[in-house]
């Protein structure tokens with residue numbers, strides 16, 4: 001079958017592939033503790049579900065405006081003003097079917113063949129695919145040696161006449177590292193000096209610990225606002241991954257182009273999910289607090305256990321719900337003759353022998369590490385920790 005050259009440029013999502021394998025094993029009756037998921041294990045809050053039920057009962061079940069209903073755009077404008085100190089108008093907002101879709105749209109409307117996009121690694125899997133699918137080249141900058149954050153010097157060094165954009169994700173998936181205000185200021189200054197677009201993916205901004213305060217590049221100046229695309233959504237904050245609502249705040253010309261693309265592809269995001277997202281943003285935020293407290297307790301436990309395993313080094317995250325331990329200290333060792341030389345080897349060993357699913361770091365551009373999600377019950381995390389320790393202790 002001759003498929004397009006374009007589709008050959010991308011691979012299936014590594015994270016979704018592990019989740020699928022996990023589900024298959026579970027279906028065969030093999031119990032796997034799934035620490036590979038990229039979604040909160042909490043239910044969508046009741047008030048949000050009720051808003052969706054009301055929308056259905058009121059017949060709010062037809063096409064809507066392509067870039068989202070006014071009520072949702074207004075809620076997003078208010079959210080940007082209150083939480084991020086950014087003054088966007090409705091003309092600066094486009095709502096899509098999840099932030100992944102938002103990112104896909106924005107790469108499509110801003111990038112041309114041969115353009116370069118600076119992508120700090122480890123990175124969330126879909127940035128690379130989205131950039132490549134638009135014909136552009138990701139310029140990958142490893143950040144493990146600098147605390148999992150790109151330094152302004154490293155950014156500057158990678159900029160060429162083809163560089164169009166830099167992608168920042170704070171707090172990050174897969175590490176949970178997050179940039180301070182001073183760091184965001186310096187990176188923004190460097191990007192603006194070279195006339196780059198900044199894609200600021202802030203989807204984990206509410207899932208932060210120890211009083212960390214995220215800062216949006218677009219809040220820094222009018223120029224920064226003009227060149228920044230601020231991406232967010234309801235998936236992680238409100239445990240609404242299945243509802244598929246994400247959005248961008250950006251210059252109105254970019255928003256118009258993204259809306260045009262959407263008008264010819266998916267049309268509007270689901271009307272019912274939009275009504276639910278309005279309630280998520282405007283309603284009580286208590287459920288977010290409860291979820292973040294639970295994540296913090298799990299982070300503290302899991303991090304303290306992992307960092308004490310010999311051969312494993314772990315970064316303590318400021319946000320999101322992942323740990324990304326460096327396991328390269330175990331490379332070269334064997335389990336029953338089975339040699340561990342890569343993140344895929346170790347992730348497979350953990351599935352087979354510890355019955356724990358993780359995501360190999362190679363999928364995020366870092367083959368020295370694994371991603372564990374702690375969006376799982378404390379009992380599961382405790383059991384996983386004991387199994388991981390047992391497998392590591394048997395390495396020769």
Ligand SMILES: Cc1ncc(COP(=O)(O)O)c(C=O)c1O
Pocket residue numbers: 038097098099100101124169172173201203233234235241244245246
């Ligand atoms: C960093 C990051 N950005 C964006 C997304 C996309 O989220 P959604 O498409 O569910 O809104 C994810 C989901 O895993 C993510 O981790």
